[in-house]
Amino acid sequence: MTTCETCGNDYDKAFTVTRGGRTATFDSFECAAQAMAPICDHCGCRILGHGVEADGDIYCCAHCARKAGHHELADRAVGH
Incomplete structure (x- = not known):
C-alpha cells in the first residue's frame, strides 16, 4: 500500500504525478489536483485546463486576466 500525500489514505492503486521538479503520490485525481x-x-x-498566462502570471480564464489588468487576452478567437 502507498500513502496519498494529500489525504493520507493508504491505497493499493495509488499513482505518482510529476510536475516540474516535484513528484508526489496520490490515491485519486481529486487529491492530485488539490x-x-x-x-x-x-x-x-x-x-x-490550459488557463491563460500574461507577464508570468497564470489565470483560469481571460475574464480573470482582464480583471487583473491584462485586457489583451481572450478565451476564444472571435471572427473567422
Missing part, C-alpha cells in the same frame, strides 16, 4: 494544479492569480481557483 496538491499539484496551479492556482489562478486572480480568483484563487485550481486551474485544471
Whole structure:
C-alpha cells in the first residue's frame, strides 16, 4: 500500500504525478489536483485546463486576466 500525500489514505492503486521538479503520490485525481494544479492569480481557483498566462502570471480564464489588468487576452478567437 502507498500513502496519498494529500489525504493520507493508504491505497493499493495509488499513482505518482510529476510536475516540474516535484513528484508526489496520490490515491485519486481529486487529491492530485488539490496538491499539484496551479492556482489562478486572480480568483484563487485550481486551474485544471490550459488557463491563460500574461507577464508570468497564470489565470483560469481571460475574464480573470482582464480583471487583473491584462485586457489583451481572450478565451476564444472571435471572427473567422
